[in-house]
Amino acid sequence: MSAADAGEAGEALARTHRQEWVRVVASLARRFGDLDVAEEAAAEAFAVAVERWPHDGVPPNPGAWLTTTANRKAIDRIRRENRRDDKQQEALMLRDEAPPEPLGAVDDDRLRLIFTCCHPALAMEARVALTLRMVGGLTVPEIARAFLVQERAMARRITRAKAKIAQARIPYRVASAEDLPARVSGVLAVLFLVFNEGYLATGPYTDPLRPSLTAEAIRLARLVRDLLPDDGEAAGLLALMLLTEARRTARVADDGALVPLGEQDRSAWDTALIAEGHRLVRERLASGEAPGRYQLLAAVNAVHTSARRAGDTDWRQVVALYDQLVRLDPSPVVALNRAVAVAELDGPQVGLALMEPLGEALAGYRAYHAARAELLRRLGRSAEAHAAYDAAIGLPGNAAETAYLRRRRDGA
Amino acid sequence: MQYLVSVLNDSNELATPEEDAAIDAFNDKLQAEGHWVFAGGLGAPASATVIDSRNGEPVMTDGPFVETKEWIVGFWIMEAPDLGAALRLAAEGSKACNRRIEVRPFL
Numbered sequence: 001m002s003a004a005d006a007g008e009a010g011e012a013l014a015r016t017h018r019q020e021w022v023r024v025v026a027s028l029a030r031r032f033g034d035l036d037v038a039e040e041a042a043a044e045a046f047a048v049a050v051e052r053w054p055h056d057g058v059p060p061n062p063g064a065w066l067t068t069t070a071n072r073k074a075i076d077r078i079r080r081e082n083r084r085d086d087k088q089q090e091a092l093m094l095r096d097e098a099p100p101e102p103l104g105a106v107d108d109d110r111l112r113l114i115f116t117c118c119h120p121a122l123a124m125e126a127r128v129a130l131t132l133r134m135v136g137g138l139t140v141p142e143i144a145r146a147f148l149v150q151e152r153a154m155a156r157r158i159t160r161a162k163a164k165i166a167q168a169r170i171p172y173r174v175a176s177a178e179d180l181p182a183r184v185s186g187v188l189a190v191l192f193l194v195f196n197e198g199y200l201a202t203g204p205y206t207d208p209l210r211p212s213l214t215a216e217a218i219r220l221a222r223l224v225r226d227l228l229p230d231d232g233e234a235a236g237l238l239a240l241m242l243l244t245e246a247r248r249t250a251r252v253a254d255d256g257a258l259v260p261l262g263e264q265d266r267s268a269w270d271t272a273l274i275a276e277g278h279r280l281v282r283e284r285l286a287s288g289e290a291p292g293r294y295q296l297l298a299a300v301n302a303v304h305t306s307a308r309r310a311g312d313t314d315w316r317q318v319v320a321l322y323d324q325l326v327r328l329d330p331s332p333v334v335a336l337n338r339a340v341a342v343a344e345l346d347g348p349q350v351g352l353a354l355m356e357p358l359g360e361a362l363a364g365y366r367a368y369h370a371a372r373a374e375l376l377r378r379l380g381r382s383a384e385a386h387a388a389y390d391a392a393i394g395l396p397g398n399a400a401e402t403a404y405l406r407r408r409r410d411g412a
Numbered sequence: 413m414q415y416l417v418s419v420l421n422d423s424n425e426l427a428t429p430e431e432d433a434a435i436d437a438f439n440d441k442l443q444a445e446g447h448w449v450f451a452g453g454l455g456a457p458a459s460a461t462v463i464d465s466r467n468g469e470p471v472m473t474d475g476p477f478v479e480t481k482e483w484i485v486g487f488w489i490m491e492a493p494d495l496g497a498a499l500r501l502a503a504e505g506s507k508a509c510n511r512r513i514e515v516r517p518f519l
Contacts, residue, residue, distance in 0.1 A: 121495060168517040169413050171494035 009054040016062040017046060021137030022223070024066050026109035029134075029172060032074055035116070035162045039134060041074035042066075048073075110135070111174055111227045114220075117161075118187040119170050126161035127190050133158055135223075136216050146197060146213050184228065188237045188294065191221050195241050199248070200398060208252055208400035214245050232284055236295030239280035243301035246273035257403035262310040274305045296325045315345040332361040340371050348375040366395040370405060377412045385412040413517065414449060414491055415498040417505060420512040421485035424456065431510050438508035442490065447501055453486040485511070489518075 021042065028038035045066045059065040117130040128147070132138045138146075144154035164170065175183035198213025221238040228234050250264040259265075281302040284295050291299065300321045307313040322338035336358055343351020352375045355368070362368035373388035389409030393402060427435065442448040457476035464471045476483065488505060492498040498515055506513040 119495075121499065167519065168515075169494045171496045173496075175496070 006054045009058055012058040012062060013046075013049055013053060016049070016066065017137060018219070020063040020066055021046075022110050022113065022135050023063060024070050025134055025137070026113040027067060028070055028074055029113055029116075030109050031071070032078070033172065035134060035165060037074050037077060039162075041070040041077060042137075044073040045070035108227055110223065112172055114187055114224065114227075115174050115183060116165060116170060116172050118183070118190050119165070120183070120186050121168065121170060122161050122164060124190075124193070126157055126164075127186070128193055129154060129157050130161045131190050131220070132194065132216065136220060138216065142212075146210065184224075184231055185233065187224060188221075188233055191217050191224065192237060192241075192294075194220070195244075199244060200401075208256070208258070208398045209248060211248065214241070214248065217241060218245060232287060232289055233292040233294050235280050235284055236292060236298045239277045239284070239298035240294050240301060242273045242280070243277035243298060243305050246270040246277065246305060252400050255403065256400055257407060258400040260404070261304060264310075266308065266310075269305065277305070278302055291324070293325065293328055296321050296328070313344070315341055319345055332358045333365070333367075336362060336365075336368055336371060343375055348378040351375050352379070364395060366392050366397045366401070369395065370401075373405075373408070373412070377408070382412050385409075413493060413498075414489055415495075415502075416516045416518065417488040417490055417498070417502050418484045418514045418516070419486045419488075419505075419509055420482045420514060422482045427509065431508070434508040434510075438505055441504075442488070442501070447490045447492060449489040449491050451486070451488040454484060456485075457483045482512075 024045065025038050025042045028041055029035055032038060048069055049062075049066060053059075114131065114135050117134050118127045122130070125147075129143055132143045132146075133140065140155050140158065141151050143158075144151040147154070149157075174180070195214055195217035198210040198215075198217060200208070218238070218241050221234070221241055225231075225234045225238045246269050247261075247264060249270075250266070250268040251259055253259050277298065281295075281298050284291060284298075300318055303314050303317050303321070318341045319338065322334070322341050325334050326338055336355065339351045339354035339358070342354055352372065355372050355375070358368060369388050369392035373385050373392060376382075376385035376388055386409060389405055389412060393405050393409070439448065439451060442451075460476040462473040462475070462477045464473070486509075490498060490501055492501060495515070495517070498517075502513050502515045
């Protein structure tokens with residue numbers, strides 16, 4: 001085998017893993033009704049591919065090759081472990097291996113897998129872990145690293161979630177029409193959590209940005225959006241992620257400090273992602289449907305990314321969008337973000353007055369103290385600004401944020 | 413597939429007449445739709461006795477095996493095809509008896 005062949009096989013493997021993992025796992029899960037079997041057989045099939053493809057060449061239809069190999073592995077495993085009674089085993093082996101008739105958009109194996117992994121009867125952290133493992137194809141060590149947990153603890157979490165799915169018979173299907181909207185919002189919440197963990201990592205000692213995690217969240221959001229094209233919030237979440245991701249590289253300075261939106265080098269923003277995000281936001285606006293939370297947040301980000309310079313930002317539009325968001329979600333965090341926008345429009349004094357009543361609810365929230373410090377600084381109330389920066393720095397957050405807050409405090 | 417649907421109580425108040433009526437209506441529905449297996453109410457934890465015969469002679473202890481603020485005041489055993497269906501029924505049951513509910517599958 002030449003080095004070129006090996007490189008080609010490696011690339012094909014990586015691409016196939018990205019494109020086919022969820023399809024392979026989902027079809028096995030449907031056929032064998034067991035997430036454990038599905039996942040292990042898929043992983044084994046990819047391991048065989050890693051061994052063979054560099055020597056034998058990449059098969060003409062890599063996805064079909066993997067599905068066939070994984071099916072065989074699953075049957076071997078069931079035989080070996082004898083985990084089912086003979087009759088059931090026989091039924092599984094005899095079943096037609098031909099792919100079923102193409103199903104409608106919502107009746108898709110992949111979507112079924114996503115809904116199973118994001119079932120509300122599972123704890124949120126289990127949903128996130130299981131989705132990244134089963135749908136995203138991330139390895140357990142990768143997921144453990146992303147969420148700063150011990151590998152063994154993460155493996156246990158995933159095993160426990162799979163056991164609950166099997167034992168409590170969490171149905172392997174898309175929610176029924178009546179509770180679909182509620183279930184979709186749970187799926188989107190899982191993806192948003194993954195994205196945010198990559199965009200603003202929580203730990204003080206990790207990289208502030210983890211592009212592999214944001215990329216994975218975007219990939220899964222695209223998948224959900226493709227599978228549920230009529231869901232406005234799925235489109236909104238994808239747009240929100242794209243418009244946020246577009247600013248990633250401009251967001252951390254060479255010295256590792258966070259660069260706030262107003263100070264970012266806008267020429268470093270990713271114009272392709274912005275164009276795609278804007279397209280989705282316009283599409284949602286044109287639909288005439290009342291926007292949900294993600295669509296409104298996406299629209300806010302569309303306003304920010306439309307301004308060539310920070311000074312050109314249409315803050316009136318941003319405040320109007322936050323007004324709508326407050327009506328949907330009257331939480332203190334949303335009120336804080338609205339107050340920040342109002343401060344830009346009507347001045348720091350007005351923004352500060354809106355923030356004061358939130359102090360009790362957000363005492364432990366870093367962004368609250370940071371936003372307040374910024375407005376106090378602008379008003380020349382240095383001593384109070386200093387104290388507010390100190391309060392923010394004292395709360396947990398990531399390293400880039402801390403570096404930025406320190407610099408601000410020392411300049412205040 | 414059968415599920416144990418336990419009703420959690422955190423006070424010594426018994427069900428009000430309105431709650432009783434709602435529970436009756438819910439039970440009728442379970443029976444009509446083929447989900448009914450069994451249901452019953454339980455005495456308060458103070459009425460419990462714990463028995464331990466692991467060392468030969470039974471040793472009896474007065475009171476529940478664990479002290480908690482919440483305890484099981486009654487239960488349903490329901491027949492349902494999967495957890496989704498069981499949860500939908502349990503949601504109605506929680507509304508009917510006006511209490512929190514725990515759902516667990518039989519093995």
